[in-house]
Amino acid sequence: MSPWSPPSLESLRRRLPSPPKWLALPSLPGGLRPWITMGSIGFVMAALLSHGRQLVQLRLDGQGWLWLVLGVGVSLLSLLTNGFAWGVVLRWLGLRPAWAAVVELHVATNLRKFLPGGIWHLASRVQRLRSEGAPLAAPVGTSMALVAVLLDPLVAAVAALALVPLGGWQGGLGLACLLPLALLLPRWLDPLLGRLERRRARDLGLEEELQQELAQGAPLVRPSGLGGYPWQPLLAELAFVLLRFAGFCCCIRAFDLPLGSEAPLWLAGFALAWTAGLVVPGAPGGLGVFEAVLLLRMGLTLPEAPLLAVALSYRLIVTLTDLLAAALVALDRRLVRQPPVATPPSGSPSQ
Numbered sequence: 215m216s217p218w219s220p221p222s223l224e225s226l227r228r229r230l231p232s233p234p235k236w237l238a239l240p241s242l243p244g245g246l247r248p249w250i251t252m253g254s255i256g257f258v259m260a261a262l263l264s265h266g267r268q269l270v271q272l273r274l275d276g277q278g279w280l281w282l283v284l285g286v287g288v289s290l291l292s293l294l295t296n297g298f299a300w301g302v303v304l305r306w307l308g309l310r311p312a313w314a315a316v317v318e319l320h321v322a323t324n325l326r327k328f329l330p331g332g333i334w335h336l337a338s339r340v341q342r343l344r345s346e347g348a349p350l351a352a353p354v355g356t357s358m359a360l361v362a363v364l365l366d367p368l369v370a371a372v373a374a375l376a377l378v379p380l381g382g383w384q385g386g387l388g389l390a391c392l393l394p395l396a397l398l399l400p401r402w403l404d405p406l407l408g409r410l411e412r413r414r415a416r417d418l419g420l421e422e423e424l425q426q427e428l429a430q431g432a433p434l435v436r437p438s439g440l441g442g443y444p445w446q447p448l449l450a451e452l453a454f455v456l457l458r459f460a461g462f463c464c465c466i467r468a469f470d471l472p473l474g475s476e477a478p479l480w481l482a483g484f485a486l487a488w489t490a491g492l493v494v495p496g497a498p499g500g501l502g503v504f505e506a507v508l509l510l511r512m513g514l515t516l517p518e519a520p521l522l523a524v525a526l527s528y529r530l531i532v533t534l535t536d537l538l539a540a541a542l543v544a545l546d547r548r549l550v551r552q553p554p555v556a557t558p559p560s561g562s563p564s565q
Contacts, residue, residue, distance in 0.1 A: 253506075255501070255502035257502070257506045257509070258502055258505045258506055258509070258522075261509055261518065261522055262522065264518075265518055265519040265522060268519035269519055269522065269523055272469065272519065272520065272523050274468060274469075278467075278468040278469065278470075279468070281464045281465070281467045281468035282464065282465065282468050282527060282531060284464050285461045285462075285464030285465055285468070285527075285528070285531045286461075286531050286534055286535055286538070288457060288460045288461040288464060289457075289458070289461040289531055289532050289535040290535050290538065290539060291457055292454055292457035292458045292460070292461060293321055293324065293535060293536070293539050294317060294321065294539075295450075295453055295454045295457055296320060296324075296370075296451075296454045297316060297317030297318070297319075297320035297321055298313070298316075298317055298450065299366070299369075299370070299447065299450035299451045299453070299454050300316060300317075300320050300366045301313050301316040301317065302446050302447050302450040303362065303365050303366050303369065303444075303447045303450075304316065304350070304362055305446075306444050306446055306447050307358070307361065307362055307365070309350050309351075309354065309358075309362065310350060310351040310352075311349060311350055312349045312350065312351075315349030316349045318349070318543055318546075319338075319339060319342055319349050320339070321539045321540065321543050322540060322543040322544070323335045323338040323339055324536055324539070324540070325536045325537065325539075325540045326338060327499045328499045328501070328533075328536075332495075332499065333414075333417055333418065336363050336364075336414065336418070337418050339359075339362075339363045340356075340359045340360060340363050340418060340420070343358075343359035343362060343363070344356060344359045355427050356415070356420050356423040356424050356427055357411065357424060357427050357428075360411045360414055360415060360420070360424070361407055361411060363414075364407065364410050364411065364414060365407065365444075365447070366447075366451075367492060367493075368397075368406075368407075368410070369398065369444060369447045369448055369451045370451040370454065370455065370492065371394070371489050371492050371493055372394045372395060372397060372398060372448065372451075373448055373451040373452040373454075373455050374455045374485040374486075374488055374489045374492075375391040375392075375394050375485065375486070375489055376391065376392060376394075376395060376452070377452075377455065377456075377459075377481055377482065377485040378391035378482045378485050378486055379391060379392055379482075380478045380481055380482060381478045381479045381481060381482025381483070382478070382479075382482070384482065387486075388482070391485075391486070398443060398444055398448065399443065400442070400443075403444075411424070412424070455485065455488070458484075458488065458532075459480075459481055459484050459485070461528070461531060461532065461535075462480075462484050462524075462528050463477075463480070464531075465524045465527045465528045465531065466480065466524055468524075468527065469520050469523050469524055469527075471516065471520055471521075471524065479512075479515070480512075483508060483511045483512040484508070486507060486511055487504045487505075487507040487508035487511060488500075488504060490503050490504065490507040491503045491504035491507070499533075501529070504525070504529070505522075505525045505526070505529065508521070508525050509521060509522065509525065
């Protein structure tokens, strides 16, 4: 008589009756992303139509325009800080980044997040980290390149949510936004990165390369327990988010909305909306998602027309910042790679 062994999960799954068809959720045509995009942008368009007359009546004086120009400068500084924070992430992973090259790569590829799909800036960075011309001391494999690219926005989102409690209890939202800090513990970070790594490899068409590395015995992710809790990347990303908020504050001041004592509430609303625009699978670059969440979060305590003007002006200056930064990097590369003009020898006849 053979010893009894518990049934496997697969055998139990086969015995369970299939759910009735009327309980099955219908799949949305085209997937979830375009519907979130259309819903978010539709919400913002409805707000524009509802408050269009009030928006037209808003006027910026000379000081207001100066605030917006200052916002462009602060946003440009935040973009450079984000590139530096990515270098801190790479260093925490045990890599040796060339800091100037890392910041340049981050700035040059940031504009591609607005392309359809919202993943092409990540694809460009993964490709560069895997190539011979990568901004590292040596190229890395597919698994490490994916982890290095995915950990940056993950830590940035956790850092932004950690700022939400500064706005108060907010019906328990402040406490809930502290919970993602536990995701950066090695116990939770490794499996989370493994899941994100597989999904992004499938999106970028790198699934076969990743499987080959796994078949050769390479670990799926770096054991982050060797580095402990990522305090340095978290602080670097926190500085980046605070600089983003400083650019947002310039838009608030441009339209003469109250800031002073309301700054913690503004910070909490901005951090929540910015995180939603980063992680929600919606429009590229969080277009529409950020504005919709900000209006829903802050519209109960502030007039909606000036709030909408602040959100749209912030979207304008960060987009201009991305364009300006990409143009400056392209110009710098062109000037550096341009061959020097050859001078004729002293004895040659002049034409």
